[in-house]
Every structure is written in C-alpha cells, then in structure tokens.
Amino acid sequence: MDEKKLELISPEMAKLMVKQIFNKHNIKKEDFSKISKEEKERLKELAQNFKSEVDALLKNETNQKSEDKVKKEKLKHKDETPKKMSLKDKIRQKRRRK
Missing domain, CATH: 1.20.5 (Single alpha-helices involved in coiled-coils or other helix-helix interfaces)
Incomplete structure (x- = not known):
C-alpha cells in the first residue's frame, strides 16, 4: 500500500x-x-507506538514479498537449464547444422 x-x-x-x-x-x-492531560498524552504515545509497529510490519512484509519474488525468479532460471538431450534430438541437431 x-x-x-x-x-x-x-x-x-x-x-x-x-x-x-x-x-x-x-x-x-x-x-x-x-480524562487527564497525562492520560491523553499516554494515549497519543500509544497510538504513535502502534503506528510505528504497523509501519515496521508493513515494511517487513514488502521486504519478504520482494525476497520471495527473487527466490521464484531463481527457481525459474534453474528450471530453464538445458535438459539432457535424447539421441534422436542430438542427431536432429547435427543434421540441422550441416
């Protein structure tokens, strides 16, 4: 957000x-x-503390999502590595080169 x-x-x-x-x-x-002024001030402090905790959680969540995205990309690249070619595929590839 x-x-x-x-x-x-x-x-x-x-x-x-x-x-x-x-x-x-x-x-x-x-x-x-x-409600006394001191209690009002304490309530304001609590609200600020909650806000900072929420901000930290949201920041952590976005960092986690970006890390997950990087991990997914790495896994994608690993899956794209060349697979072992069958003998038929090797022969076809050699014929194409000629």
Missing part, C-alpha cells in the same frame, strides 16, 4: 478502535472530559 493511503486509513481506523473500546467499557462522550 502507498504510504499516502495508509495515512488516510490510519485516523479512521484509530477512531473506530477508540470508539469500540469506549463502547465496550460503557464510556460516553460526557466522560471524555474527565
């Missing part, structure tokens, strides 16, 4: 997750003001 797309998705996903957590614990909008 493009990083631009990830930036667009991340806030929406974060809002959804926070909303689900608040619903799970029966926290209403009126209760939001009761």
Whole structure:
C-alpha cells in the first residue's frame, strides 16, 4: 500500500478502535472530559507506538514479498537449464547444422 493511503486509513481506523473500546467499557462522550492531560498524552504515545509497529510490519512484509519474488525468479532460471538431450534430438541437431 502507498504510504499516502495508509495515512488516510490510519485516523479512521484509530477512531473506530477508540470508539469500540469506549463502547465496550460503557464510556460516553460526557466522560471524555474527565480524562487527564497525562492520560491523553499516554494515549497519543500509544497510538504513535502502534503506528510505528504497523509501519515496521508493513515494511517487513514488502521486504519478504520482494525476497520471495527473487527466490521464484531463481527457481525459474534453474528450471530453464538445458535438459539432457535424447539421441534422436542430438542427431536432429547435427543434421540441422550441416
């Protein structure tokens, strides 16, 4: 995925997750003001940590995919190596050269 797309998705996903957590614990909008500044800062730090972990996982995934692609290409080239020719094929090849 493009990083631009990830930036667009991340806030929406974060809002959804926070909303689900608040619903799970029966926290209403009126209760939001009761959260201290320190707790808000901790939540922001957690969100940044999650974002960095997700970025690292995505980077690892793309690296893994590129490594897999390289391995597949190597296997393809191994399969394309010349096979042993039968006696008929050798004779045909010699006749063509003449």
